[in-house]
Amino acid sequence: MKDLIPINWVKLLIPALFYTCVCSSSVEQKIYVELNQTVPCVRLLNATHQIGCQSSMSGDTGVLHVLETESDLDWILSLGPHPPYMVIMETSFFNRSVMMRMKNSSRVAGVAVIVSKTGLADNFSPHTTCPNQNTGVYSENYGPDLANCNVTVWNPFGNGLSYEDFAFPVFALKDENQTQVIRKCYEDHNQRVNGSAPQYPLCAMQLFSHMHAVTDTVTCMRRTDLQNRFSINPEVLCDPLSDFNVWTSTRLLNNSAKGHAANESVVIAATRLDGRSFFWEQAPAAEGTVSGIVTLLAAIQALYPVTQEAPPTRNIFFSFFQGEAFDYIGSSKMVYDMKRNDFVIDLDNVHSMLEIGQVGLHSGRSLWMHSDPISRRDKSVDTEVSEMMARMRSASVGLNLTVDDLTVSQPLPPSSFQRFLRERQIPGLVLADHNTSFINRYYESMYDDAENLNVMYPPGLSPDEQLVYETDAAKSLAEVATLVARSLYVQAGGNESNLNNITADPKIVAQLLYGFVIQKNNSWFRSLLPPEVTKKGVNSLLSSGPPQFYIGLGPRVHGPAHSVTRFVQYILANLTGSVTNLTESQCQNPSELSTENKDLFSYFWVSGPASVNSTSEPFCVRASVRLSKAVSPAFELLEYGSRNYSTWTESRWKSIRARIFLVASKELEMLTLGVGVAVLLLSLLVTYFISSKAELLFSSARETPTTTY
Numbered sequence: 047m048k049d050l051i052p053i054n055w056v057k058l059l060i061p062a063l064f065y066t067c068v069c070s071s072s073v074e075q076k077i078y079v080e081l082n083q084t085v086p087c088v089r090l091l092n093a094t095h096q097i098g099c100q101s102s103m104s105g106d107t108g109v110l111h112v113l114e115t116e117s118d119l120d121w122i123l124s125l126g127p128h129p130p131y132m133v134i135m136e137t138s139f140f141n142r143s144v145m146m147r148m149k150n151s152s153r154v155a156g157v158a159v160i161v162s163k164t165g166l167a168d169n170f171s172p173h174t175t176c177p178n179q180n181t182g183v184y185s186e187n188y189g190p191d192l193a194n195c196n197v198t199v200w201n202p203f204g205n206g207l208s209y210e211d212f213a214f215p216v217f218a219l220k221d222e223n224q225t226q227v228i229r230k231c232y233e234d235h236n237q238r239v240n241g242s243a244p245q246y247p248l249c250a251m252q253l254f255s256h257m258h259a260v261t262d263t264v265t266c267m268r269r270t271d272l273q274n275r276f277s278i279n280p281e282v283l284c285d286p287l288s289d290f291n292v293w294t295s296t297r298l299l300n301n302s303a304k305g306h307a308a309n310e311s312v313v314i315a316a317t318r319l320d321g322r323s324f325f326w327e328q329a330p331a332a333e334g335t336v337s338g339i340v341t342l343l344a345a346i347q348a349l350y351p352v353t354q355e356a357p358p359t360r361n362i363f364f365s366f367f368q369g370e371a372f373d374y375i376g377s378s379k380m381v382y383d384m385k386r387n388d389f390v391i392d393l394d395n396v397h398s399m400l401e402i403g404q405v406g407l408h409s410g411r412s413l414w415m416h417s418d419p420i421s422r423r424d425k426s427v428d429t430e431v432s433e434m435m436a437r438m439r440s441a442s443v444g445l446n447l448t449v450d451d452l453t454v455s456q457p458l459p460p461s462s463f464q465r466f467l468r469e470r471q472i473p474g475l476v477l478a479d480h481n482t483s484f485i486n487r488y489y490e491s492m493y494d495d496a497e498n499l500n501v502m503y504p505p506g507l508s509p510d511e512q513l514v515y516e517t518d519a520a521k522s523l524a525e526v527a528t529l530v531a532r533s534l535y536v537q538a539g540g541n542e543s544n545l546n547n548i549t550a551d552p553k554i555v556a557q558l559l560y561g562f563v564i565q566k567n568n569s570w571f572r573s574l575l576p577p578e579v580t581k582k583g584v585n586s587l588l589s590s591g592p593p594q595f596y597i598g599l600g601p602r603v604h605g606p607a608h609s610v611t612r613f614v615q616y617i618l619a620n621l622t623g624s625v626t627n628l629t630e631s632q633c634q635n636p637s638e639l640s641t642e643n644k645d646l647f648s649y650f651w652v653s654g655p656a657s658v659n660s661t662s663e664p665f666c667v668r669a670s671v672r673l674s675k676a677v678s679p680a681f682e683l684l685e686y687g688s689r690n691y692s693t694w695t696e697s698r699w700k701s702i703r704a705r706i707f708l709v710a711s712k713e714l715e716m717l718t719l720g721v722g723v724a725v726l727l728l729s730l731l732v733t734y735f736i737s738s739k740a741e742l743l744f745s746s747a748r749e750t751p752t753t754t755y
Contacts, residue, residue, distance in 0.1 A: 078252075081228075081704040083221040084158075087212070088326045089257035089697040091266055091284060092373075093687045096259070097208065098697075101156065101215040105254040108132035108155030109709065110232050113139050123151050127243045130155035132251040134219075134228060138165030142205040149212055156215040156253045158704070160225050161492065169487035172207035172324040175199050177490075181373040181692060183464040184457055189420045192457035200459050201490075202483045208324050208490070215253040217704055218325045218492070231706055246711035253704050259284035259697035264686045266695060284695040288677035289368040289600035289608045291376045292319070292615050294346075294622055294670050296353040296538075297361040301672060302645040305387035311360045312395045313538045314474075315530070316377075316462055317342045317402040318370035319610055321595040323492040331595040332499035332563045333406040333486045337523065339366065339614065340558040341402050344527035344550040347621045349535060352547050359539030360397055366614050367462045368676035369597045371490065373692035376676035377462035381469055382691075389674070393466075398430060398537060399474035401463045402530060404486055406499050407479050407522045413529070414481045415451045418458050421471040430473035434537060438475070441532035441545065445525050452481055459484075477530065496563040496592070513560045513568050520556040527555065558617070566593045566613065573655040574616045577664050580653045587612065599696060600676070615671055619650045623669025633666035648672060 087099035109128045113119060113135040122131045132155050133148065140159045148154040176195035184193040191197070219225050231249035238244060258281070259266040266284040273280040299307060317338035321331025330336075346364055353362065369375025383389040405413065415435050422428040435451050442449045458464055461476045479485060488494040496502070500519045503512050527550035535548060561571045567588040572580045579587055587609050595610055626649075628636070633651045636642040642649070650667040680691040687693070710718070736743065 078705040078707045079227060079231075081219070081221070081224050081706065083219075083224070084702075084704045085218040085220060085325045085328050086253075086255040086702050087216040087218075087324055088255065088699070089259060090287075091259055091261070091263045091693075091695050091697065093263055093689065093693040095209075095211070096261060097211050098257070099212040099214065099216045099255065100257040100697075101253050101255045103256045105252045105256070106130075106132075106155045106215055107250055107252040107709075110134060110228065110236050110249045110251050110706070112229065112232050113144075119144065119147070121238070123147060123153055126153070128248060129153035132253070133157045134160065134232070134251075136160050136165050137162055138167065141167065141170070142207050145207060145210070145212075148214075149210065154214055156217070156251070158217045158219050158228075158251065158253070161218050161220050162222075163493075163497075166493060169203040170491050170493055171201055171203040171205065171487070171489040173201055173204045173322075173490035174206050174209060175201050175204040177201055177204075177371075177460040178373050180689070181378075181465075182458075182460065183418070183420075183467040188468075189457065192419070197455070197457055198459075198482050200484055203487055203489065208322065215255040216324075217253055217255070218328060228706060231708075235708065246714065247708040249706060250709040251704065251706045254701045255699060256701070257697040257699055259695065263693045263695045266697070267686045282698055284697050285599045286677055286681045287369055287372050287375060287597050287599065287692075287694045287696060288675070288681075289320075289376075289597050290611050290673040291368050291380060291676045292366040292611060292618060293364060293672055293674060294618055295361050295363045296350065297357065298646045298670055299361075299390045300645050301390055304389060306392045307390060307395050310391060310395050311397045312363045312391055313360050313397055313534060314363045314365060314399040314466075315342060315345070315402070315534050316365045316367060316399065318462060319366045319368040319376070319595070319614065320371050320597045321494070322371045322490050323494075323596075325492060327594045327596045327598065328492045329490075329594050329596040330492065330495040330563065330592055331490075332494050332496055332501070333404055333408070334489055334494050335595050336559070336562045337404055337406040337499060338402040340555060340562065341405055341523050341527045341530060342366070343558055343614070343617060343621065344524060344555045345531040345534065346618065347554050348528060348548050348550040349531040350622050352535065352544055353538075353540070356541060356544050358535060358541075360537075362534050362538050363391070364618075366611075368600075368608070368611060369678075369692070370462055372597065372694040373678075374462060374465045375597065375678050375692045375694070377465040378691050379676055379679060380674065381465050382679040383674070385469060393470045393472075396466070396470070396472055398434060399463055399466060399472055400434070400530070400534060400537065401461050401474070401476045403459060403461060403476050403478035404484065405477060405479050405523070405526050406486070406519070407526070408485045408500075409479075411446055411522075412448045412450060412479070412481075413526065414478055415449060416456070416458050416461075416476040416478060417451070417454075417474070418463075418467055419454045419456065421467060421473075422454060424471055427471050427473050431475065434473060434475055434533075437536045438477075438529070438533045440542075441536060442529050445529055447525055447529060449529070450481070456482070477526075496559075499559075499563060501559050501563050509565060510569060512564065513557055513570060514553055515560075516552045516556045517559065520552050520559055523559070524550045524552040524555045554621075561592075561613070562610075563592050565591065566609070569656060571613065573653055573662065574620050575612075575653055576651055577653045577662075597676075611673070615673060616650060616652065618671045619648070619667050619669040620652075622671065623650070623667040626666045626668050628666040628668075630664065630666070642668075646670065 089098035108130040111131045235249040321329040321335040323329045367376035384392045531548045532545045637644045654662040656662045678692040680688040
């Protein structure tokens with residue numbers, strides 16, 4: 047009988063523990079309200095600094111206070127009796143002055159910014175006033191008078207907020223419904239009444255965004271390397287920012303042949319693929335990046351058929367560089383590979399270069415041709431640049447655009463072309479809608495969106511109608527694309543008599559703009575992508591809304607190329623490729639067919655346009671569209687402290703989340719703790735008493751022995 051007692055206790059204990067676990071999960075859900083659609087500011091590092099934000103390892107907690115007036119700011123920083131505070135702020139207060147005051151205060155636990163256009167300032171750029179100033183061409187050895195934006199401050203609205211290091215978490219709140227929940231919690235529990243402090247319980251917020259990397263890229267990579275060598279379970283602390291460049295050419299290039307391409311003279315047409323903002327992966331980059339991408343894609347669509355029917359004497363090489371917002375990652379890598387004879391062409395093959403910068407045409411219809419005054423001191427370079435300008439002016443005839451050049455003394459704006467000039471004095475131009483400082487008032491911010499690019503639609507249009515609607519922005523960029531296409535054709539040696547056959551399609555521009563700044567999950571984009579992507583429904587590649595242009599960590603962490611890179615890759619294949627009758631298996635393994643050449647072409651199995659019954663017939667596209675790595679040479683050379691190449695890395699983390707709850711007063715918390723300890727001691731005493739008297743309490747009366755006669 048005594049042996050059964052422990053077994054019975056175990057049987058009772060198991061369901062009790064299970065019930066406790068279930069109840070604890072239920073209790074947590076009742077205590078906390080988890081906040082979805084929050085976006086953190088994360089930590090980035092380079093050779094010398096760490097920037098961004100982070101929380102403590104267990105998350106940072108503070109009493110909620112909504113910042114609406116200057117008196118609220120004084121309450122948070124000095125007068126409020128319940129620090130530390132978790133500050134909820136509208137867009138109007140998200141500026142350098144307020145953020146730096148909070149950074150220098152010990153009374154702030156974190157910041158949550160409500161993403162909206164309410165109270166948005168006339169300008170907001172968290173980037174620096176001189177983007178990429180340390181990795182461009184101008185330095186003490188090359189145009190020292192032009193270095194560090196001494197002549198032209200390119201981004202006068204830049205406040206440098208993205209390059210500060212905050213010791214507390216900063217999140218963006220994107221869900222309007224949850225923002226209302228937070229406001230309701232604040233108004234019910236935390237709002238001051240007649241200036242008096244609120245009473246407990248108070249509404250509090252907890253933010254988790256602990257970053258693993260610290261100090262700088264050199265320290266982070268060294269610690270990661272040590273873990274890889276000596277730890278059984280190594281932990282990566284940070285990763286280089288990386289992805290892929292996308293390129294194609296009007297004349298086929300053998301991808302397996304590296305180094306100098308015999309008998310090839312190449313005109314490079316380029317633009318950037320990426321942008322950034324203060325918050326992680328919140329980079330709409332409409333004016334800063336999309337205007338250039340759309341212009342170059344539309345120019346390729348207009349130019350490609352003519353170059354096949356009446357080829358110019360030179361090859362036109364189109365390149366979309368990734369990672370340019372972070373010290374020219376993509377262009378640095380391509381130039382580096384050209385120098386090492388590890389690319390399909392080398393620098394000797396490059397005849398000239400035209401780069402498309404910000405061309406949103408915010409003010410008027412004027413475009414400006416920027417050139418490098420230092421290389422133009424060479425007579426041959428100056429002659430070629432002058433001829434490029436004359437060809438572009440000539441190509442603008444008949445278009446509703448004016449094209450002007452600048453004084454020779456002004457340097458180039460931040461551009462990929464500068465990385466080529468660091469190695470070779472190549473004739474080239476950067477085409478932009480500004481003659482001096484950027485016109486873009488929201489450069490590298492989350493507000494550089496469709497509205498900033500003037501992409502707007504009449505009310506009542508369905509998504510499919512918006513997709514093909516030719517906005518004013520679409521018509522303007524179509525003209526810019528026509529100018530670029532005609533200029534490139536003539537620059538490559540094409541016959542001017544063919545220029546009238548080169549005109550960008552406003553409908554293509556409209557579709558590109560809709561996909562890149564409004565909704566990437568649209569019928570046209572879906573038709574261009576592989577069936578395995580479109581059949582998954584809403585996933586990271588085709589989730590709702592526009593794509594984000596932050597470069598991220600690319601294939602090292604996330605596998606396939608960045609979503610923007612893949613979109614551009616497949617759009618290029620659609621615009622320049624040809625439909626084949628290959629099966630899916632043949633399309634994915636073309637090297638098995640003697641009739642196909644994988645060295646000259648890439649093969650894309652795409653979904654195809656949907657029919658009336660919403661089904662589509664996939665097919666194979668053959669195109670000369672390629673990807674090349676966009677990772678800084680510093681990480682190949684293991685020069686993590688390099689001053690010549692980008693050294694940007696992104697810290698790793700385990701948890702990014704936010705939640706609100708009610709917090710009791712310190713006195714009540716101590717009372718609860720005291721009662722809990724007392725109950726624990728009492729339970730131990732009762733347990734000891736029961737255990738010591740177990741023989742008496744749990745033993746059965748002895749049975750009277752039976753006597754038999």
